Amino acid sequence: HTHCRVIFCRFGLVMKKVFIIFSLISFSLGSTINIPNDFPTIQLGIDAANNGDTVIVAQGIYYENITIDKEIFFTSYAIFDNLENGWINNENIQSTIIHAVSDTLNPSFGSCLVVRDGNIAPTILGFTFMGGIGTVMIENDNCAIPINRPERSGGAILIFKAYPTINFNRFINNGISNENERGRKVSKAGGAIAHYDDAEVEFDEDRNRLININHSIRDIPEQLNIQNNYFENNTSSDGKNFYSRGYEGSIDVSHSIFDDIDCESNSVNNFVLKSRDDYAEFIQNEITGNCIDGNALYVSVDGDNNNSGSEDYPVKTIGHAFSLVKDDTTITTTIYIGEGIFSPSTTGEQFPISVPDNVHLIGVNRETSILDAEADFINQSRVMVIERCENVKIANLTITGGNAEDAACYGGGGIYICPPIPRFTGWEMTPSIPVLENLIVTGNHAYAGGG
Known part of the structure; x- marks a missing residue:
C-alpha cells in the first residue's frame, strides 16, 4: 500500500450471466419507461410506473433525490451491454449519474435514492451515485420520557423495510456535504448504503402523520444481493460503505471493489461494513481493493x-x-x-x-x-x-x-x-x-x- 491509489478488479462472471438473463425476462413482464424521452425527470418516470415495469435511464447527470416505493426494474442502458468483463469501465455506468441535491422544501432528504416500505424488492443496476448526504431518520427512545433522536443515514441509498437487488453500480463521494458549506451535513450511518429493518426507527418526515403504505405479503428474504459494486471515498461515522440495522439475514457484497481491504483475509472490517449488534452477516467473496x-x-x-x-x-x-x-x-x-x-x-x-x-x-x-x-x-x-x-x-x-x-x-x-x-x-x-x-x-x- 503506497500513498498512491491502485485499484485491482475481479469479476463475478456467473452472477452477471444470471443477472442479465433475469433482466431480459423482466422487460417482457411489464412496460418500459424511458428517461428522458417519456418523462423529463427520473422521479416522474418512477411515479408513472407500475409494479413489474422497467424504468431505463439514458446517459446524463440527474440532479435528483429519488424515491422508489414499488417493485420495478430501475436501470441505465448498461443492461444492454456485456458486463462479463471490465464492467467498472462501462460507459453507461460511468455516464449515468444520479447526483443528490439539497432539497430546500425537504431538507431532511439528502440521499440520492430512498427505497422504502412494503417489503418491496426492486432491482437497481448500472448507475453512478454521487453527492448523497443521507436522509434523516428518527430513533425513538422510550425511556424516562419519549424522545425522537434524528440522525442522517444512507448517503447514496437509504433502504427502509425493503429488500432491493443492487448490482453494477458505482458509489463515489457520498456521506458528507461540500467542505465549503457552513454546518456541513453528514451521514452518521452508512456513507454509501444504509438498510433499516427496525420498528424503532422511522423517517423524520413521517412523524405525526398517517402513512398509506401498500404492505406486501412477501416474506423477508434470507439474503440481500449487493454484489458487483464499486465504492470510493464514501464517508460515515459508522458503516463507511454499508450500515445494517435490524436485518437478520446475510448481505452479499461479493465481487465488489473497495478503497482498501485486508488482502490476507480478503475482507474489510466492521467499520466499513457494519451490522449493528452483528445481526446480519456480510458475505465478501472475491472482493478487491488496495491492500492494507x-x-x-x-x-x-x-x-x-x-x-x-x-x-x-x-x-x-x-x-x-x-x-x-x-x-x-x-x-x-x-x-x-x-x-x-x-x-x-x-x-x-x-x-x-x-x-x-x-x-x-x-x-x-x-x-x-x-x-x-x-x-x-x-x-x-x-x-x-x-x-x-x-x-x-x-x-x-x-x-x-x-x-x-x-x-x-x-x-x-x-x-x-x-x-x-x-x-x-x-x-x-x-x-x-x-x-x-x-x-x-x-x-x-x-x-x-x-x-
Missing part, C-alpha cells in the same frame, strides 16, 4: 486521506484511519493522533467517532490532541461511541463539544460506552470494557446526566 499494510496508523491535521496512513504520509481523519484497520482479531492496530483540533470545520472529521474492536487511539498529549464534535442542541452528536468493544483503548486526548440532549436517559455526550441491545430472551449481553487513560473530558452535554 501494517498495524500502526497516523492521523494529522495536515494529512491527506489519499495517503497510506504511515508516519511520513498520515491521513487527515480518524474515520478514514478506521477503514485501514485489518480485519483480524489477533492484531491490535494503534492509531496515533497528532497535535491540533480534529473537528468537522478543521479536518472534516465526522462525529460520533464509532471505535471498532482491536483499536487503540493514542494522542500526543491530552492538552494538545483535541477531538471536538462542535455539536449543539440543533446539531447534536456525541464525540465518541464505544459499543460492544473488545480490546479498545483511548488515551492522551481531550474529548469536547459533544451534545446528546435528545438521548434521554442514555446520556453520554462526550463518550458513550454501551453494550448491544438484546433482542432475544436469555440472550447473553457482551459488556463494553474499554481502557480510558489520561483524558480531559470537558464541555459536553446530555439530557439526564453522563454529559
